[in-house]
Amino acid sequence: MKKKKRIAILTGGGDCPGINAVIRAVAKKAISEKDMAVIGIKDGYVGLVHNRHRKLTYNNVSGILTLGGTILGTSKKANPYRYAIKKGKKLTFKDLSTLAIKNLKRLDLTSLVCIGGDGTLGIAYRLFKDGVPVVGVPKTIDNDIRGTDITFGFDTAVQIAVEGIDRIHSTAQSHHRIMIVEVMGHKAGWIALYSGAASGGDIILVPEIPYNLDIIAEKVKERHRKGKRFSIIVVSEGAKPKGGKIVIQRMVKESADPIRLGGIGFVLGEQIEEITGLETRTVVMGHLQRGGPPTPFDRILATRLGTRVVDMIENKEFGHMVGVKKDSLIKVSLKKVSKGPRTVPLNHPLIKSVLSVGTCFGC
Ligand code: F6P
Numbered sequence: 560m561k562k563k564k565r566i567a568i569l570t571g572g573g574d575c576p577g578i579n580a581v582i583r584a585v586a587k588k589a590i591s592e593k594d595m596a597v598i599g600i601k602d603g604y605v606g607l608v609h610n611r612h613r614k615l616t617y618n619n620v621s622g623i624l625t626l627g628g629t630i631l632g633t634s635k636k637a638n639p640y641r642y643a644i645k646k647g648k649k650l651t652f653k654d655l656s657t658l659a660i661k662n663l664k665r666l667d668l669t670s671l672v673c674i675g676g677d678g679t680l681g682i683a684y685r686l687f688k689d690g691v692p693v694v695g696v697p698k699t700i701d702n703d704i705r706g707t708d709i710t711f712g713f714d715t716a717v718q719i720a721v722e723g724i725d726r727i728h729s730t731a732q733s734h735h736r737i738m739i740v741e742v743m744g745h746k747a748g749w750i751a752l753y754s755g756a757a758s759g760g761d762i763i764l765v766p767e768i769p770y771n772l773d774i775i776a777e778k779v780k781e782r783h784r785k786g787k788r789f790s791i792i793v794v795s796e797g798a799k800p801k802g803g804k805i806v807i808q809r810m811v812k813e814s815a816d817p818i819r820l821g822g823i824g825f826v827l828g829e830q831i832e833e834i835t836g837l838e839t840r841t842v843v844m845g846h847l848q849r850g851g852p853p854t855p856f857d858r859i860l861a862t863r864l865g866t867r868v869v870d871m872i873e874n875k876e877f878g879h880m881v882g883v884k885k886d887s888l889i890k891v892s893l894k895k896v897s898k899g900p901r902t903v904p905l906n907h908p909l910i911k912s913v914l915s916v917g918t919c920f921g922c
Contacts, residue, residue, distance in 0.1 A: 584865025770921030
């Protein structure tokens with residue numbers, strides 16, 4: 560009898576709406592069309608090192624299309640090549656990749672599907688170079704992965720941010736206040752640009768365009784003079800002043816990318832209130848942007864990516880992820896992903912459009 564092919568799915572890094580839709584798409588297609596057996600690795604690379612996994616069946620991936628988070632669990636800290644071990648307050652790092660690969664070999668896999676952002680996919684690439692037949696699916700609300708025009712989760716994050724900013728609009732208007740809404744995005748301004756554009760933000764601040772505080776203050780005052788006695792500022796957590804630094808909320812030492820951003824909204828709020836004399840409040844959207852059900856767009860994108868990756872396994876296109884170019888699905892080398900985040904290009908057409916409707920970028 561022909562031996563069944565076995566594949567495993569791993570989700571790593573921050574969760575993001577649409578991951579379960581990818582898991583469902585990969586598993587359903589692999590099981591029903593390709594007669595494969597599917598295993599879910601628990602908690603990202605933690606599960607690989609500690610050999611924690613479970614069987615995924617057609618039934619237990621049913622009904623998860625609309626579910627936020629990841630049914631497999633995830634970790635933002637685990638890296639088999641630099642695994643953090645904490646004993647009391649002491650933190651050490653160990654290369655446990657040989658153990659992780661041994662655990663994988665025991666599973667007798669045709670392929671390991673890694674669903675993750677640049678960190679997870681970077682590790683996936685190292686595993687590939689060490690002989691693991693890896694394929695990747697790019698995932699992040701930040702939309703900052705090289706080699707793909709869009710990542711699932713981004714559309715949902717933008718929608719959540721827009722809902723928040725719309726609500727802020729009415730209270731800003733009533734109280735004649737400046738309202739600052741800080742959104743996620745790490746070192747890329749995609750979420751701020753898109754949510755700011757969609758909600759009519761008066762000022763949008765992104766990491767790619769360092770701002771000048773005086774220009775922001777002048778814009779707000781000018782609006783006041785013209786009878787617009789409120790202003791909405793959408794600021795990306797990674798935005799910084801010209802010649803200044805990003806605001807770090809905390810350092811997560813165990814993590815490969817230890818910097819956690821956040822707090823720029825409060826810093827700006829105090830400064831703007833002081834310069835303009837106008838009452839200012841700050842709201843941080845934070846992890847709300849990562850939670851809950853994916854939008855229809857993200858469900859569809861996740862389903863397209865998940866089903867395509869099964870074809871990539873069949874074609875033995877290991878060491879690659881599935882990406883989007885215009886509206887087509889393409890195969891992208893995982894090597895490309897490790898070359899840093901995909902930031903907003905300064906000639907992006909949306910920047911030009913929002914400038915034309917009077918939005919200020921603080922420069
Ligand atoms: O990469 C996704 C993201 O939500 C970023 O936008 C944000 O900077 C970071 O993760 C937050 O990380 P954590 O979940 O560790 O607080």
